[in-house]
Structures are given as structure tokens and as C-alpha cells.
Amino acid sequence: MGKFPFSASGKAKAGGVPEGFVKVIFDAKYGEWLGCHMIGNNVTEMIAEAVVARKLETTGMEIIKSVHPHPTMSEAIMEAAAAAYGEVIHL
Secondary structure (H helix, E strand, C coil): CEEEEHHHCHHHHHCCCCCEEEEEEECCCCCEEEEEEEEECCHHHCHHHHHHHHHCCCEHHHHHHCCCCCCCCCHHHHHHHHHHCCCCCCC
16 A cells, blocks of 8 residues: 655646645556546546556556656656555655
8 A cells, every 4th residue: 555645746736736645556466556536626638547447457567667757746656656565755
């Protein structure tokens, strides 16, 4: 499990909406994406990545290795995945 607060996101701060977070959950044995919680402004714009990741049985490491432009709100998904593996960048 990894969690990334929007208060650590440059995009969220610049937009004046630093409240909220992304939390992702992975299977301990294989690292498969099991689910996530997203709370905050415009998270409906980010949910598609979570749906695709779950459908394709993506792993946390695949999310971390995928390009997530900076600064974007969707970058919080990658940061939450990185937090699950102790590799978070912006905290």
C-alpha cells in the first residue's frame, strides 16, 4: 500500500487544491494492482488509469516505470505506487 498527498503535488498546489490524496493497494506476493482510493478535486480525471491498471493486472513496478508527466495530477498515482515500494520522489 502506498499513499501520496496532494499537498506534496506541485500541480495541486499551483491550482490551489492541495487537499486530498491517492492511495494504491498491491498484492504482496506478485505486486498486482488490487485497487485504489482517490480523494480530492478532479480525481474523476485520473480514475481511468486505475481502471486500466486493474483490468490489465498491472503491477506497482509497471506503474512506477510508466511515464507520468510533471507537473500533473496523475503523477500522484505514480508517486503513490512508488511510496508502496519506498521509492517516492516528492515526499
